[in-house]
Amino acid sequence: MILCADPPPPIKPPENKITELAKTAYDSSTMEQKTRLHIERHRSCEVSQVILSEVENRCQPQTLEPIKSGGTPRSGCSPSVESTNALHRHMVADAAWEALKKSVVHFRGQPIGTVAAIDKSQGALNYDQVFMRDFVPSALAFLMKGEPSIVKNFLLETARLQLREKMVDLFKLGQGVMPASFKVHHCNSMQKTESLLADFGETAIGRVAPVDSGLWWIILLRAYTKWTRDNSLAESPDCQRAMRLILKLCLSEGFDTSPALLCADGCSMVDRRMGIYGYPIEIQALFFMALRCAVTLLKEDCNDDFVYQISKRIKALSYHLHSYYWLDFQRLNDIYRYKTEEYSETALNKFNVIPESIPDWIFDFMPSRGGYFIGNVSPARMDFRWFCLGNFIAILSSLATGEQAEAILDLVEERWEELIGEMPMKVCYPAMEKQEWQIVTGCDPKNTRWSYHNGGSWPVLLWLLVAVSVKLGRPHIARRAVELTEKRLVKDEFPEYYDGRAGRYVGKQARKFQTWSVAGYLVAKMLLDDPSNLRAVSLADDGHIREGPLLKRSNSFS
Numbered sequence: 096m097i098l099c100a101d102p103p104p105p106i107k108p109p110e111n112k113i114t115e116l117a118k119t120a121y122d123s124s125t126m127e128q129k130t131r132l133h134i135e136r137h138r139s140c141e142v143s144q145v146i147l148s149e150v151e152n153r154c155q156p157q158t159l160e161p162i163k164s165g166g167t168p169r170s171g172c173s174p175s176v177e178s179t180n181a182l183h184r185h186m187v188a189d190a191a192w193e194a195l196k197k198s199v200v201h202f203r204g205q206p207i208g209t210v211a212a213i214d215k216s217q218g219a220l221n222y223d224q225v226f227m228r229d230f231v232p233s234a235l236a237f238l239m240k241g242e243p244s245i246v247k248n249f250l251l252e253t254a255r256l257q258l259r260e261k262m263v264d265l266f267k268l269g270q271g272v273m274p275a276s277f278k279v280h281h282c283n284s285m286q287k288t289e290s291l292l293a294d295f296g297e298t299a300i301g302r303v304a305p306v307d308s309g310l311w312w313i314i315l316l317r318a319y320t321k322w323t324r325d326n327s328l329a330e331s332p333d334c335q336r337a338m339r340l341i342l343k344l345c346l347s348e349g350f351d352t353s354p355a356l357l358c359a360d361g362c363s364m365v366d367r368r369m370g371i372y373g374y375p376i377e378i379q380a381l382f383f384m385a386l387r388c389a390v391t392l393l394k395e396d397c398n399d400d401f402v403y404q405i406s407k408r409i410k411a412l413s414y415h416l417h418s419y420y421w422l423d424f425q426r427l428n429d430i431y432r433y434k435t436e437e438y439s440e441t442a443l444n445k446f447n448v449i450p451e452s453i454p455d456w457i458f459d460f461m462p463s464r465g466g467y468f469i470g471n472v473s474p475a476r477m478d479f480r481w482f483c484l485g486n487f488i489a490i491l492s493s494l495a496t497g498e499q500a501e502a503i504l505d506l507v508e509e510r511w512e513e514l515i516g517e518m519p520m521k522v523c524y525p526a527m528e529k530q531e532w533q534i535v536t537g538c539d540p541k542n543t544r545w546s547y548h549n550g551g552s553w554p555v556l557l558w559l560l561v562a563v564s565v566k567l568g569r570p571h572i573a574r575r576a577v578e579l580t581e582k583r584l585v586k587d588e589f590p591e592y593y594d595g596r597a598g599r600y601v602g603k604q605a606r607k608f609q610t611w612s613v614a615g616y617l618v619a620k621m622l623l624d625d626p627s628n629l630r631a632v633s634l635a636d637d638g639h640i641r642e643g644p645l646l647k648r649s650n651s652f653s
Contacts, residue, residue: 183581188620190585191613195236198610199245200225202279203289206245207252209233209614211276212591212606222606224276224294227253227308228364232558232614234315238322239621239628246319247328252291253277253312254337261295263302268295271344273308273337275299299366306362309341310381317388318631329392338389339401345382346404354411355379364484365522365548370535373473376420376485380468383412384492387634413494416468419446422479423466423502427457430477448477456525460513465506466499470523481506481514481524487559490566493636500567507560508572516597518552518583519576520560526550526596541604545596552598553591554584555615558622565626566633573623580616589613 198209208225234246256277261268274293282288296304316338320329328334351357355374361367363377371377386409395402422430431453433444457479467486471478486503489495495503507514514521526544527535536542542549557580564573591609592602622628 184620187581187585188617191589191617194589194608194613195233195610195617198233198608198613200279202248202252202291205248207248207279208245208277209610211611212609214607214609217606221276221294221299224278225249226276227273227305228311229611231311231315232555232611232618235318235558235631236614236617236621238318238631239618239625243319243323246315250312250316250319250328251331251333254333256291256293257337257340259293259295261297261304263295263297263304268304269344271309271340271342272296272304273312273341275305275308301361301367303359303361303366305366306356306358306378307364307381309344310378310385313338313341313385313388313392314381314632317392320392322631330394334392335394338393342386342389342401342405345385346408354408354415356382365482367539367542367548368536369523369542369548370478370527371471373471373476373478375471375478376416376468376482377488378485379412379416379420380485380488380492380494383409383416383494384488384634386412387492387637416489416494417496417499419472420468421466421499422461422469424461424463426466427453427461446472446477447475449475452477454479460510460525462506462509464502465509466502467506468495468503481521483514483520483522483553483556484559487556487563490563491559491633493634497636500563504563504567504569504572512597515576515579516552516595516599517579518554518593518598519580520552520556521598522548522551522553522556522592524550546594546602547592547604550596551602552593552595553612554580554589554593555609555611558615558618561619561622562629562632565622565629570623570626573619577616577619577623580619584612584616589616 194213195209198213199206200208200210208230210223211226211229212222214222230249234249237243237245253273256274257271261272272295274295277291277293280290280292282290296302299305316329316334320326345356349357353374356378358372358375358378360369360372363371363375363381365371365375365377386405390402390405390409393402393405429443430448431450433448433450435444435447435449437444437447452475460481467481468489469477470480470482470485486495490500490503510524514524526532526546526549528544532538532542532544532549536549539549541547544550557576560576561573564570564576587601588607589609589612590601590607591605591612593605594600594602
């Protein structure tokens with residue numbers, strides 16, 4: 096017999112709503128642990144939809160009498176536990192929305208973006224600014240909630256900021272560079288005059304221009320257009336000009352012998368010295384996705400072959416990344432058996448990688464079932480590290496084939512403890528330690544082993560994991576990761592990142608109420624609730640993008 100619980104007594108309104116919601120969510124999480132009765136780890140889609148409907152209807156928790164032998168419900172969960180789970184998830188979402196709303200920045204009376212973090216316990220540094228890459232999950236959350244105006248304002252204002260002169264010392268940056276971040280400056284408090292101050296890398300730590308900003312801008316413009324079905328913004332002179340300036344900078348000819356983008360260390364989400372200089376997979380995957388988005392957004396001029404150039408680059412980049420970046424068990428075995436000093440057009444070891452340079456950890460890490468795009472390829476160098484963002488963007492952009500996309504998720508499942516652990520998800524794997532850390536990072540105290548970008552766990556990456564899981568029809572992976580996140584994210588006050596091999600500890604320098612941690616969870620939740628939301632961030636496969644000659648092994652291969 097199921098008895099309804101008495102309604103809770105009236106509660107005095109909390110002074111700080113976010114903190115109160117976090118406390119309540121934690122209390123309910125504790126009650127969930129005490130009442131859990133052999134819950135199945137992977138629930139079916141049907142049961143999840145029932146739970147979600149309970150959340151929407153704000154069902155009250157129920158008390159269940161002890162279950163007799165043989166009386167376990169068909170779903171494996173008692174109604175009281177299911178109700179408690181639903182209530183907990185609902186409270187986590189409420190706390191997240193409240194935090195996201197508090198992060199909104201206004202410019203001349205209009206919402207224009209979200210600050211990086213609203214942690215008042217530490218100095219602002221540059222966390223009080225609106226970052227291009229950080230705003231992407233916030234923008235997706237607002238789009239999916241039906242509030243696109245903040246996204247439109249952001250795109251327009253950053254397109255105007257792009258036209259400003261960009262100087263670092265005596266050197267002028269390319270016109271197509273988008274800002275890494277900007278902030279609202281109150282020029283005159285009496286007259287309430289406002290202006291925007293942008294950072295193109297000239298004040299950033301390390302003085303590195305953000306290569307990813309322009310690529311994210313194009314991807315976000317496509318997401319706005321796809322979601323709102325409004326082409327007027329993308330077709331506006333400001334946005335057309337901004338896209339062309341970004342892509343002309345990326346497509347400009349130089350000394351490169353590959354179609355990949357040459358980048359400095361610290362030019363992307365991994366914004367400190369981490370040995371990603373060269374052709375990092377994160378930038379290449381974003382570049383590929385931005386090129387595909389631009390083809391659908393640019394207005395063709397009959398006297399302009401710009402779209403044709405983009406299409407050629409898409410094919411060349413796809414071929415290059417598939418040929419030299421993809422790694423699975425068989426490919427690793429091939430590289431292990433490479434011969435060196437090959438001098439011919441048919442050479443297999445085209446970059447003259449020395450097999451002895453293959454790190455020991457990769458042989459145990461690589462499962463028989465699974466694969467991924469490695470971190471970097473350049474002359475005599477292959478960076479075998481796993482980078483989350485690059486691989487998941489490869490799936491969403493359809494750079495990865497169907498087989499490769501499945502293999503990437505197979506790897507995540509096979510190496511769950513290493514890549515996800517107790518908090519989704521590792522930004523890269525493995526961490527550098529000891530002398531390697533000293534040489535590569537320059538003894539960076541923020542990027543110590545299993546911290547920050549050196550193997551730290553970043554909650555913002557949850558939305559990407561959920562997106563690719565939904566796209567490939569494997570939502571059980573997404574649910575498992577979301578459940579892990581919900582256990583701690585609110586209680587820990589939405590930290591920027593977690594430290595440790597398993598991601599157990601809040602990062603030693605992590606900001607609380609980090610906006611993209613908040614927004615990443617919300618986007619993940621909305622993607623699970625309604626898979627049709629995926630249309631904003633996923634591109635359909637196009638078989639023509641992988642045209643190219645078949646790979647053949649050289650005669651020197653033994």
